[in-house]
Amino acid sequence: MGCSPIKAVRELGSERRETVDTLSINLAICWNIRVSRTTHRGVRLDVYDSDNVTGADNQQERLDCYIAGYVDGEGSFSVSVQRNSSCRVGFQLLPEFHVSQNADRAQVLELIKARLGCGYIKANSKTDRALVYVVRDRGALLGRVIPFFERNPLLSSKQTDVETFASIVRAMARNEHRTDAGFARLLDLAVSMNGGGRSRKVRWKELVALQNPQRLHARQGS
Template identity: 30%
Template sequence: MTKPLREKTTSVYALGRAPDNQQERFRSPLNLRWLDNIPSSIGYYLAGFAEGEGSFTASLRKKRDYKNEWQISLAFNVAQRDVSTLKLFKQHLKCGRLQCRSDGVHYFVVGDYPSLQNHVVPFFDRYQILSENKRKNFLIFKKITSLVYQKKHLTHNGMKTVLELREELNKGKGRKRKYFIGDVIEESSTTTRRTRSIEREDMV
């Protein structure tokens, strides 16, 4: 009896790689399949556009109902009067929202921690920003995002690390800060001492 011939594709696997039509499928984990679907020409175009018109920001907001009384607000945003490119960001990054100011300037904004960690950061890891200064800001922003996503900022040391990184973000003459590291660390320490004092009183 004649043995059936094996498909030629088995020899391709023997060489240690998938067939050409399956390489895309194995390139990224399941949660990053969306990234593989972005045409490289679009990816590099958006990265270049963000290099000129985008920004990575980390701001502080005082929140009395928070454990340490401070909220870290992170955002990636791109501003432009023509909304067409901003729609491409939303379409291909699979996150964010579009906004329009009263003066006609449109914004693409991503501000929630999961989308920043799982969409914005992987996108710019693959389609890298080339300018030294903006690339440095992205890498700092990436570290801050990772810490906040893991809730490390809820500890005293974690918050201190986030604030130290924030001091290096967007350095320059035009940078504005309402709160500085000394404001937060000092108040957080006072809050911690006050909480511990109340806990001890409850135990008496």
């Protein structure tokens, strides 16, 4: 992978001081506290410091901690809604994971893409020099992105979005979004992500109501 994750953190520089702080905290917690949020079980330090773990394993875990910290600062888990007449309710939900970075530091996005083994990198816009690493394929989200962040949970409140995002994507894999009640439930979950926001909720619900007024009153099991 070239340089170590710790060196990569330092090379991000003062422009991204807030992100660097987040990464440093993540690395410190990963290596000094060793607590798994998914199992609520402490991991013994001596196991990781012994010969039972190879240098490659150590480096891989450091890399995963680095990626989790970077995504905590610069990543986003979101679900947008788009009009689609071929869908039963007239709209579709589009889950997306993306991470942004300045074009002169594209190697960070390449590193994340290589580790997750999916997605693509593109320019943010014609007028924005930033690059964005994007994963929209539902199979990749289910098989690679979501499991990675369940093994390497974020430390900020953004972890709540990760968990909601995972619930939505897995529900869609079960085709729950194809019913009025299921779509309504998942739409409400999607609106709650990234801090919610009254204007966002009103805009989405008004949009759907134009096509299907009764949908707003639908609830799972009704």
